[in-house]
Amino acid sequence: MKSQDVRKQFLDFFKSNGHLIVPSAPIVLKDDPTLMFNNSGMAQFKEYFLGNGTPKSKRIADTQKCLRVSGKHNDLEDVGFDTYHHTMFEMLGNWSFGDYFKKEAINWAWTLLTEVYKIPKENLYVSVFEGSKEDNVPFDQEAWDIWKTLIDEDRIILGNKKDNFWEMGDQGPCGPCSEIHVDLRSEEEKALVTGKSLVNNDHPQVVEIWNNVFMEFNRKADGSLEKLPAQHVDTGMGFERLCMALQGKTSNYDTDVFTPLIEKVEQITGLKYTADEIKNISEEQNKTNIAIRVIVDHVRAVAFAIADGQLPSNTGAGYVIRRILRRAIRYGFTFLNTKEPFINKLVEVLANQMGEFFPEIKSQQQLVTNVIREEEASFLRTLDQGLQLLDNVIAQTSGSEVSGAKAFELYDTFGFPKDLTALILKEKGMSFNEEEFDASMQEQKNRSRAASEVSTEDWSVLIPGNVETFVGYDQLENDVKITRIRKVDSKKDGILYQIVLDNTPFYPEGGGQVGDKGTLVSANETIEIIDTKKENNLILHFAKQLPENINASFTAKVDTALRFDSQSNHSATHLMHQALRAILGTHVEQKGSLVNPNYLRFDFSHFSKVTDAELKQVEDFVNARIQEQLPLIERRNIPIQQALDEGAMALFGEKYGDSVRAIKFGESMELCGGTHVKNTAEIWHFKIKSEGAVAAGIRRIEAITNQGVKDYFAKQESTLQEINEALKNPQDTIKAVVSLQDDNAKLKKQVEQLLKEKVGALKNELEKNFEVVNGINFLAKQVDLSMASTKELASVLGNSKADSFIVLASIEDGLPNIHCFISKELVAAKSLNANAVIKELGKYIDGNGGGQPFFASGKGKNANGIAEALSHAVEFVK
Structure with missing residues (x-):
């Protein structure tokens, strides 16, 4: 059976x-601060389990793109070494929100597996929760009794809290679960060892394929459990593992989910992958297999993340995606001998294979290919640089063991992989201190963990059952009551309080626009709201303190000046998007944005630098729309298909409901939940500040509007006035500046000529000061030069003296600098x-530096240390 079937x-x-049946949510999460990525099928439904929203149906099924590479669920380091863990995988799931429960879920699972997919019953084992005295949760007798009617009791296994009690996180909805495992071993192997003994013991052919979670509890901050008001079902079945079972394979990688990608890698590299059934393979072939598995797994994760809007970067989710891709590149570099970018060539295969069900990978194919190619080229350059740096470390090492701290510096600062360092050192008969490396790694993790540590208390609910409403499109001030509060303590921000209101005019961060700030005002006090965000369908107002009387009536007041500036920038973003598509072409698509009161930032797909003339056209286009005084036409709660049919633009990577809000200014129409001006005239003026590259095929524009432009023009005017005063108020400022530049250029030439003459004179003088030490022409001097x-x-x-070792130092602007030249023949002969x-x-001048083995330079802070540094130089050649 093909995977599509x-x-x-x-x-x-x-x-x-x-x-x-609902579509998969994007793999990259934008509205859930507790998760970087969708790591399970239930992530997009969290608000329903928490009771903060109403699902479209009480029964839902889907297949969800998942990524498990960070936090609690992290399978990254297992990928490639076994045949059933993945970074990106599909989770098939069915859900009940307060509708059916254990009986239906278990029976449907059994019927689908044994009657539709026709998996032999004798190959299946199931588990139920044995209970927990610690949590005061009894043995799941109900699930056991249901399973008894479907399967022999000796195939039912009792599972502990680790295996059979599923939790969303440290807090939140949870409950016992019932797993289904499949035994894919040969009849000979089954006769030797029972499958029952291998369940949950990491056997590659006895694997869990489906987990039925029965959500009936809420885990509180103190660790205790309370009953949820309704019982839910949350199931997840690993698509890749199911395909392995149905296609008669013993490895996920031998299924048609992966074989087209593997065949492309074989074609590119000229190396062969051996299917899992082939036993007793060589160590060399095993390394090839692992590398190919890593690459075909990782390209799926990276490609879908980029298609959903997450570009590789140096921070947050972008760093995770870059790390996954770099892991794939280094496995290719080390074990497949690929020294040129090649992983990008797999994107076409992936798009053809999965594009029908996941159209985003097909429509974003060119962008994904470009980004991966550029990342590959960049990291391969880094590997080259790392090889040179490692050579330097080896040259500085006496003995056969390199410092673990040095190896970690290569890994941490330059991205040079630990295993590649070990491999190169081994070839040279050396190693590095792994204990030191691990200690450095742990120290960094501890710093990172401490910086991100967050302690969240349970919600204190003041008004049960309230459904919060947002009124901020129409009002900036409203009478409100507090419905719930909780305290959050983090290393980064300290103690903050999250406040939920019965209704709110505060816009929560979303769609690139920052959250509103403002105040909550009662008869007796004023509480400052420093930010507003959305989490699991709740609008959270952040404050550094709580009101003395949390039950009082308040007036919620948005900071109108900040809101006005933000919405000016947001509306200008829409107009600029329209301008870019009109001037550069309809290939332009938004790939990210930031809208705050000070400026707007807009990332978009485009294959080359935007010229100054094109930027001027964009500015003129937007300002023309401002001059036209176009009114805002806002459509709320219209069917998404209707909005798209009418020409509204939807953004890739965004999750839209069945009903949407459409924003229209003239010919510009986009689906958008942000706040906007009532008329483009309110934007006042639009000015681009910068344009540049973010990644391959992605450009970024930063721009300002309204007050930002007024401040910009005021500063420009002030700067011009200062220039005129400095130039003695000439009649023609530009002519005066050009004249000044011409004079400066002439003087520079004269200075350069004088310096050349001085260098020449010093060369002749210093040539007399060389000493012969150990057969080497040695010179160490301080000179009066830049x-x-x-x-x-x-x-x-x-270059004028053979076999020379030269150290020269000087002082410039009060700071010392030092330089070392070594003849190339000495570098090789004398190490x-x-x-x-x-x-x-x-060290003697409180500085550092670097360079090549034959020439290096450094700068410092302590000029008094020059003499001591020069006096020690001779020790290198003695």
């Missing part, structure tokens, strides 16, 4: 049993290294 039969089965001229002098002297020399001598 496996997916379709699952969805058709639950559709026939009254379930609404840093650049000192560097030039060291090079000129070195001398200018980089090591500068690092050592730099």
